[in-house]
Amino acid sequence: MAAVLEPYIYEGGIHRHTLILELLEDLGGYLIQKTPAATEVTLVMLVPRDDVHLIEQLAKDLLGKISKAALTGTEIAVVSPTLASHHLPHSACDIAEFLRRGGANTTMIGLARGMGRRVALSADYERRLINEHDIALFSFGTFQDCIINKKPKLFEGIKIPIVVTGGPDLKTEEIPGADMYIGNIGRVAHRLRHSDELGGLDLMSEKVGIIVEKMREDIARDPLAVLPARVMKEVQEQIPEIESVYTPAPLTLQLDGLRIKLPYPDFHKRVEDMELQDNIRLKDVATISLSKMKNYILVKVKRRSEVGIEI
Amino acid sequence: MEPLEIFKVKTKIPEEAEAYRSILSDVISDLGVANSIGRIYVIITPEDSLFQMAVILRGSPPLIKTSDFADVSVGAVIRNEIQIVLRDEKYLPDLLEKLWAKYGRGKVIQRDRKTIDVVVENIDAEIGSIKEMPIFDPKRTLLSKLVEMAIRGAPEGFRVRYHSLNGNEFIFVASEDAMKPEWVQQGHQMLESIKGG
Numbered sequence: 001m002a003a004v005l006e007p008y009i010y011e012g013g014i015h016r017h018t019l020i021l022e023l024l025e026d027l028g029g030y031l032i033q034k035t036p037a038a039t040e041v042t043l044v045m046l047v048p049r050d051d052v053h054l055i056e057q058l059a060k061d062l063l064g065k066i067s068k069a070a071l072t073g074t075e076i077a078v079v080s081p082t083l084a085s086h087h088l089p090h091s092a093c094d095i096a097e098f099l100r101r102g103g104a105n106t107t108m109i110g111l112a113r114g115m116g117r118r119v120a121l122s123a124d125y126e127r128r129l130i131n132e133h134d135i136a137l138f139s140f141g142t143f144q145d146c147i148i149n150k151k152p153k154l155f156e157g158i159k160i161p162i163v164v165t166g167g168p169d170l171k172t173e174e175i176p177g178a179d180m181y182i183g184n185i186g187r188v189a190h191r192l193r194h195s196d197e198l199g200g201l202d203l204m205s206e207k208v209g210i211i212v213e214k215m216r217e218d219i220a221r222d223p224l225a226v227l228p229a230r231v232m233k234e235v236q237e238q239i240p241e242i243e244s245v246y247t248p249a250p251l252t253l254q255l256d257g258l259r260i261k262l263p264y265p266d267f268h269k270r271v272e273d274m275e276l277q278d279n280i281r282l283k284d285v286a287t288i289s290l291s292k293m294k295n296y297i298l299v300k301v302k303r304r305s306e307v308g309i310e311i
Numbered sequence: 312m313e314p315l316e317i318f319k320v321k322t323k324i325p326e327e328a329e330a331y332r333s334i335l336s337d338v339i340s341d342l343g344v345a346n347s348i349g350r351i352y353v354i355i356t357p358e359d360s361l362f363q364m365a366v367i368l369r370g371s372p373p374l375i376k377t378s379d380f381a382d383v384s385v386g387a388v389i390r391n392e393i394q395i396v397l398r399d400e401k402y403l404p405d406l407l408e409k410l411w412a413k414y415g416r417g418k419v420i421q422r423d424r425k426t427i428d429v430v431v432e433n434i435d436a437e438i439g440s441i442k443e444m445p446i447f448d449p450k451r452t453l454l455s456k457l458v459e460m461a462i463r464g465a466p467e468g469f470r471v472r473y474h475s476l477n478g479n480e481f482i483f484v485a486s487e488d489a490m491k492p493e494w495v496q497q498g499h500q501m502l503e504s505i506k507g508g
Contacts (some may be wrong), residue, residue: 086467116468116487117360141466142330142359143322166332186330189337189463 005046007072012064069103070209081114140297225285317350
């Protein structure tokens with residue numbers, strides 16, 4: 001097994017940030033996402049645990065900021081009942097923003113018919129799209145009765161862990177089907193910027209981090225045949241076309257796989273036949289399928305117990 | 312009546328009412344209707360999927376005339392022109408539309424951002440009529456703003472709606488089930504309860 005990797009975010013000036021990338025490569029870490037913004041750059045990366053101090057030292061020399069990002073390498077679906085102004089942009093977008101600050105990639109999903117009580121429902125396509133993610137976070141409203149009695153029907157068919165946010169202060173057990181409930185983030189019509197609101201969002205990010213930690217432990221019991229970050233690196237090296245994909249996060253890591261934002265019909269053969277190590281191809285250790293998101297490629301890595309290999 | 316002198320939101324659980332009050336006040340300020348609303352009373356019953364709102368408006372805002380936002384005077388007498396100098400550009404599109412309709416596009420000349428010359432036959436007769444010309448009726452947009460406020464404020468799934476504007480009194484009832492006459496009745500009672508004083 002390779003060294004234990006820890007997720008970190010570096011925020012600093014774009015000047016000389018390549019030194020960090022070079023060091024990371026030398027240490028055998030992985031760069032997951034690089035977001036340049038004017039003169040600043042944000043690097044999301046996985047660093048070998050024993051060498052974290054080296055990166056920290058370099059970041060200090062470059063006057064950048066380095067922080068641990070528990071949600072790195074996860075893709076979280078932030079689900080809002082609809083796309084109407086009642087549910088978006090406030091609260092749902094702020095929730096997504098805070099998850100991204102924790103290192104996660106988020107997908108905002110507005111259901112077509114998720115509004116209301118009796119009439120709320122989700123479509124098969126929507127459920128399948130949500131199931132492609134690591135965690136589904138449902139952003140609900142103000143009323144206790146709706147959250148406890150009516151909205152949980154939207155969870156039907158969701159196989160991934162479900163996090164629910166809402167206004168009232170409830171216990172997780174009160175909401176059937178939810179794995180975690182986070183209160184004090186209900187429906188609002190303004191941007192969340194008061195200190196108590198921001199505190200609620202920090203708490204939310206922390207609690208989602210706990211779920212991610214649990215999922216990581218589960219995976220560690222029967223490890224993945226290959227690290228998704230490793231597959232990501234192989235894609236970057238073997239399929240140069242990924243460089244010309246302009247979506248944010250062309251390679252989106254998940255806890256047990258990754259999404260490759262290249263058209264499935266043109267590229268799936270090449271992805272399947274990517275050689276990872278001595279004649280082991282990606283299709284030997286992972287299922288590669290057409291994603292429900294556009295026509296992207298979804299890679300789900302199999303467990304060691306299933307394939308008998310660990311790279 | 313002061314703006315928003317009564318602003319009551321009622322639900323079974325008091326914290327939920329507080330949260331909804333904050334949503335409604337955000338919506339009211341987004342739409343800029345705070346000055347038009349005198350009293351507002353909302354009852355939300357999520358168990359019955361019911362949202363009821365009664366509003367009393369603060370007197371109807373007056374019609375806006377040209378002289379309210381512009382100086383109208385005699386321009387170049389040789390060319391038979393009346394000059395309109397705007398103090399507030401907000402109503403310019405409405406004013407131009409009215410002038411074009413009355414005098415024709417060729418006779419309405421906008422010299423710059425704030426100056427419009429109108430060529431007329433009889434300066435003395437027309438100058439008065441331009442001054443008194445009704446340009447904008449705030450009441451017309453108020454109803455649509457009130458309905459917009461009610462729809463944005465009410466929970467989204469409540470798509471069966473009843474609304475009525477009678478003078479200064481506005482009632483809005485929304486639900487996701489078929490409308491019951493007693494709900495509308497209750498709306499009228501809510502209105503009665505905030506009347507007077």
